[in-house]
Amino acid sequence: MGMTMTQKILAAHAGLESVKAGQLIEAKLDIVHGNDVTTPVAVKEFNKIGVKEVFDKNKVTIVPDHFTPNKDIKSAEHCKIIREFANEKGVKNYFEVGQMGIEHCLLPEAGLVVPGDVVIGADSHTCTYGALGAFSTGVGSTDMAVGMARGVAWFKVPSALKFVLKNKPAKWISGKDIILHIIGMIGVDGALYKSMEFVGDGLEYLSMDDRFTIANMAIEAGGKNGIFPVDEKTLEYVKEHSNKEYTVFEADSDAEYDAVYEIDLSSLRPTVSFPHLPENTKTIDEVGDIEIDQVVIGSCTNGRMDDLRIASQILKGKKVNPKLRVIILPGTQNIYLQCIDEGIAKTFVEAGCVFSTPTCGPCLGGHMGILAKGERALSTTNRNFIGRMGHPESEVYLCSPAVAAASAITGKITSPESV
Amino acid sequence: MKANGTVFKYGDNIDTDVIIPARYLNSSDPKELAKHCMEDAIHSTVNFVENVKDGDIMVAEKNFGCGSSREHAPIAIKASGISCVIAKTFARIFYRNAINIGLPILECEEAADDIDMGDKVEVDFNTGVITNLTKNKTYQAEPFPQFMQDMMAAGGLIEQTKVKLGLK
Numbered sequence: 001m002g003m004t005m006t007q008k009i010l011a012a013h014a015g016l017e018s019v020k021a022g023q024l025i026e027a028k029l030d031i032v033h034g035n036d037v038t039t040p041v042a043v044k045e046f047n048k049i050g051v052k053e054v055f056d057k058n059k060v061t062i063v064p065d066h067f068t069p070n071k072d073i074k075s076a077e078h079c080k081i082i083r084e085f086a087n088e089k090g091v092k093n094y095f096e097v098g099q100m101g102i103e104h105c106l107l108p109e110a111g112l113v114v115p116g117d118v119v120i121g122a123d124s125h126t127c128t129y130g131a132l133g134a135f136s137t138g139v140g141s142t143d144m145a146v147g148m149a150r151g152v153a154w155f156k157v158p159s160a161l162k163f164v165l166k167n168k169p170a171k172w173i174s175g176k177d178i179i180l181h182i183i184g185m186i187g188v189d190g191a192l193y194k195s196m197e198f199v200g201d202g203l204e205y206l207s208m209d210d211r212f213t214i215a216n217m218a219i220e221a222g223g224k225n226g227i228f229p230v231d232e233k234t235l236e237y238v239k240e241h242s243n244k245e246y247t248v249f250e251a252d253s254d255a256e257y258d259a260v261y262e263i264d265l266s267s268l269r270p271t272v273s274f275p276h277l278p279e280n281t282k283t284i285d286e287v288g289d290i291e292i293d294q295v296v297i298g299s300c301t302n303g304r305m306d307d308l309r310i311a312s313q314i315l316k317g318k319k320v321n322p323k324l325r326v327i328i329l330p331g332t333q334n335i336y337l338q339c340i341d342e343g344i345a346k347t348f349v350e351a352g353c354v355f356s357t358p359t360c361g362p363c364l365g366g367h368m369g370i371l372a373k374g375e376r377a378l379s380t381t382n383r384n385f386i387g388r389m390g391h392p393e394s395e396v397y398l399c400s401p402a403v404a405a406a407s408a409i410t411g412k413i414t415s416p417e418s419v
Numbered sequence: 420m421k422a423n424g425t426v427f428k429y430g431d432n433i434d435t436d437v438i439i440p441a442r443y444l445n446s447s448d449p450k451e452l453a454k455h456c457m458e459d460a461i462h463s464t465v466n467f468v469e470n471v472k473d474g475d476i477m478v479a480e481k482n483f484g485c486g487s488s489r490e491h492a493p494i495a496i497k498a499s500g501i502s503c504v505i506a507k508t509f510a511r512i513f514y515r516n517a518i519n520i521g522l523p524i525l526e527c528e529e530a531a532d533d534i535d536m537g538d539k540v541e542v543d544f545n546t547g548v549i550t551n552l553t554k555n556k557t558y559q560a561e562p563f564p565q566f567m568q569d570m571m572a573a574g575g576l577i578e579q580t581k582v583k584l585g586l587k
Contacts (some may be wrong), residue, residue: 024566041447041490048577050586067445074445124488124512140490140516146580154566188432189482193511222482224511277432364441364487383486385436387459392440 002252004160005227006195009135009249013118021159021256029059030117030134032147035103035360036064036075038122038140039082045145046085054089055151061093061112062086063103066360071367098333101358104128104216104300105331111242115230116249120144120153125300125382127218131211132238133230133248138219158224160195161186162257165202169265172416174310175210176302176380176400179217180271181263184281192222194258197251199229202265208237209306216301217382220278270415272378273398276386284403290413292397294377295320296389297404298329298356299363302380305335307401312344314405314416320352321411327354327362327369353408365389371396378413380404420544422502422523424475427467428536429460433479434486435513439495447491449498456495465536473500476542478534480506484513490520497522503542505549505560507531518567521575525549530558 003011003018011019013027032055034042039062054060062082067075086094093112100106104125107113115133119126122144129136139153147153163182183190196218198211206214211228218226228234230248238246269283297303297311308330320326328348330336336358339345348355354369361368363381371377371390377397379389384396399407402416409419437459439452446452457467477496483506484492493516496504503523517524523544530549534540538553547560563571573579581587 024564037441037444037489037491041494044447045577049580049584051584072445078445078447122488122490124486126488138488138512140488140493140512140519142490142519142576143515146576149580150584188485189508189510192482192508219486219512222485222510364436364444366441366444383434383436385434385486386461387440388436392459392461 001256002254004195004255005197005229005249005251006135006160006225007157009116009118010155010157019157021157023157024154025157026152026154027118029120029147029151029153031059031061031113031119032144033061033103033107033119033121033126034144035066035123036068036079036082037066038144040078041141042122042144042148043081043085045142046148049145049149051149054091054148057090058092059151060091060148061107062091063095063100063106064097065100065103065358066364067366068100068359069097069357101332102300102303102360105303105335108132108212109241109332109334111244114238114242114244114246115234116247120147124219125216127223127225128212128216128300130215130218130225130227131208133228133234135225135227137225158193158195159258160197161191162260163196163198164260164262165198165200166262166264167202167266168205169202170268172270172402173265173268174400174402175206175213177268177271178265179214180273180278180281180398181268183217183221183278184271186221188220188277188279189222191218193224196221196223196226198226203228203231207306208233209304212304213301220382270400270403272403272413273384275384275395275397278384278398284415287413290397292324292378292407292412293375294369294371295324295326295404295408296362296369296377296379296381297401298331299360299381301382302401303329303331303335305338307380308335308339308344311401311405312347314402314419315351315408316347318351318409320408324408324411325369326352326408327356329356329361330358332358362389378404378407422474422476422542424502424540425472426534426536426538426540427465427471427475427477428534429463429479431480432482432485435484435489435492436486438484438492439489444489444491449494452491452495453498456499471499471501474502475500476540477501477504478531480531481508483509485510488512490516493517493520493522505530518570519576521571525560527558527560530560533558
């Protein structure tokens with residue numbers, strides 16, 4: 001019996017010729033990652049173990065991005081803990097405010113993750129790096145602590161679902177619409193404990209930014225990881241960003257999948273997730289009149305150049321609806337600079353948007369755009385759970401950057417086709 | 420080892436934002452987190468923090484603990500005094516985190532369907548037998564793989580790691 005792409009990467013990192021679904025293994029880690037919310041707890045657990053040093057100073061990454069620039073005293077104390085830990089242990093890839101970005105935009109851009117890697121991150125959206133053909137999954141702080149100490153983690157080898165993406169996406173269809181469509185189809189636990197492998201001729205039309213968005217939300221279907229085969233676009237990206245050695249793994253032709261889904265990208269419509277679960281999807285044609293109070297464009301899901309370019313294209317020369325707040329968060333400092341160079345930052349500010357420094361801030365109801373009771377946000381982020389962006393009686397709708405930008409002009413959820 | 424307590428019952432897809440909202444993640448103190456545990460379970464008929472007692476049991480339906488990887492969620496539940504969480508299924512990061520920190524969890528579809536808010540329940544961790552003392556019924560939970568039983572017996576992942584590294 002053949003192995004899936006994920007199984008092959010895990011087998012290689014466990015020093016085994018082959019593995020099968022359900023097997024418990026210990027695998028070597030190429031990157032152990034955490035942020036300002038999860039790392040303080042990991043530092044506490046790390047110190048309990050009693051080792052003096054991290055397993056490899058180059059393979060631990062720490063990015064303070066959730067409540068930074070520090071939103072309050074308690075957050076500042078947390079950031080101080082991780083800054084001191086990084087200094088004391090000589091962690092090479094600690095990114096201070098001013099260099100940091102949203103972790104899952106930053107790590108690939110900084111060339112820290114390459115094809116064939118095994119990555120754990122104390123952040124659920126660590127699955128993003130599957131876009132690069134790496135095995136990458138979210139864990140908690142204790143796993144991060146042990147990962148930093150030993151450079152290994154325990155895994156139950158996952159079975160897989162295969163998603164065959166076919167044909168050229170229809171106009172306005174982005175990675176976000178594709179993954180929201182998939183989550184709507186299989187549900188928020190449709191891929192529980194499993195890998196989601198994305199293949200098919202449609203991949204040639206998907207940019208790396210589209211793929212990051214799709215892999216990023218595998219967790220929203222319960223997936224252990226999302227993963228893409230390595231093709232020319234991946235290699236071009238890796239060449240541009242990294243000089244780390246990489247390994248290309250491919251699924252065996254006789255690999256076994258729990259299910260295979262075929263998706264015709266040419267037939268998809270812009271898709272919106274209604275409160276309070278990402279699986280509550282409707283096409284833009286079905287949404288009806290939904291008035292909104294705030295639009296957020298950015299996050300580890302949609303804070304990359306493709307996302308901001310399409311939003312800017314729609315907002316150029318237009319004004320934000322006066323009853324709205326529109327908050328735009330570029331993923332990294334480089335993306336921020338690129339937005340300045342391309343005139344995108346100017347377009348946003350002239351349209352009446354907030355153009356912020358990179359931060360996770362509003363996505364998780366942290367800071368920089370909290371919702372009041374009864375308010376409604378349309379957001380390119382990844383979760384619309386109860387209270388996710390603020391008051392427990394506020395609402396979050398999820399969509400692509402194109403739908404968000406179009407809606408910023410009209411003040412209600414709107415198709416980019418009609419502005 | 421046994422747990423015995425009153426049940427707090429929840430539905431499908433209880434996410435970690437509901438278990439411990441991000442507005443409290445500027446703290447990592449278990450006692451502080453416990454004060455806000457289940458605060459956004461706004462559809463629940465019983466206020467968790469005001470009513471939970473040491474040893475009580477949490478029961479939910481499918482995909483418990485979905486969403487964010489925040490270990491603060493199982494930490495908050497454990498620090499509230501909850502002795503065991505029973506669900507039809509757990510989201511995978513929550514499952515890992517609970518085992519790693521030594522919060523007992525059990526998967527049992529029948530128990531999750533049958534047990535109601537306020538029932539008195541006893542759990543035998545050695546056999547996986549769940550007894551509903553209110554309804555006078557028993558249910559059999561899935562046993563844990565040996566690997567995880569060993570980790571729980573060692574007192575969690577950190578303690579097990581100390582042994583592996585010869586630091587204990």
